[in-house]
Amino acid sequence: MRKISFNDIYTESHLVVGTELYSHYHNPEMLIQYDSNYLQFHRMPTLQEFIEAATYLKEFHQKNGQKHVKFYFPENRKPSEELIQFFHHQSFEYGYLELYAIQPEQFPITDNHPDITIRIVSEVNFDDYLQVQYEQDLEFGEEFAKAKPALYRRHFQDETFMQIMSYYQGTAVGSLEVIIKEDTAEIDGLHVHQAFRKKGIAQRLQKFVMDQFPNKTIILVADGEDTPREMYIRQNYRYLGFQYEVQKVDLKKDE
Known part of the structure; x- marks a missing residue:
């Protein structure tokens, strides 16, 4: 690598x-x-x-x-x-x-829980994606949340991006975006609605990325003072720097 x-x-x-x-x-x-x-x-x-x-x-x-x-x-x-x-x-x-990377085959085996469904965003569920993103973006203010859909639409039409949704018992509860380059796939904006956390949804979203890009290095950035970084370490991501x-x-x- x-x-x-x-x-x-x-x-x-x-x-x-x-x-x-x-x-x-x-x-x-x-x-x-x-x-x-x-x-x-x-x-x-x-x-x-x-x-x-x-x-x-x-x-x-x-x-x-x-x-x-x-x-x-x-x-x-x-x-x-x-x-x-x-x-x-x-x-x-x-x-x-903090910067982390992993080879897809190093990601832990994940149980296929029947209540969790992962889908690539398409015309069919793009509105679901926008709703999940809006709820997440509201954390940074209504003005910010209202400005983001135009960006998500541009990414939806760009083949170097892949938008992915998670559903729990049919309800849209999480999402992430992948930036696709020649030898890397970057996970960005990984988010699961607070009421649906600790159900393995974030891990299933990541495993879906691993399966989609088995020949690329998966990379992501985490807040050095936030708890998700601990999850990445448990999942075999390698710390690369700060x-x-x-x-x-x-x-x-x-x-």
């Missing part, structure tokens, strides 16, 4: 500016999606370099009516204590992501 890195993770954005220090990515069609509008540092910035980059991104976003700034740091590097103290003092949200991120929301023009 070739070396997998965070560079293999799909982002829904376009390069705006590239410098020696950072690359700036922007998506004018999804201005409120933080992960599509951000700045990626190529090396760890000094405090002064971060402040200057943050000022640039804040001004750019405010011109577009955006209320956030978001930054990713170099893979497998932790920001300095000086930067971390600055993040706390300036009320930035600070955390890290990446720190910071963001700040609800910027004020007079800051």
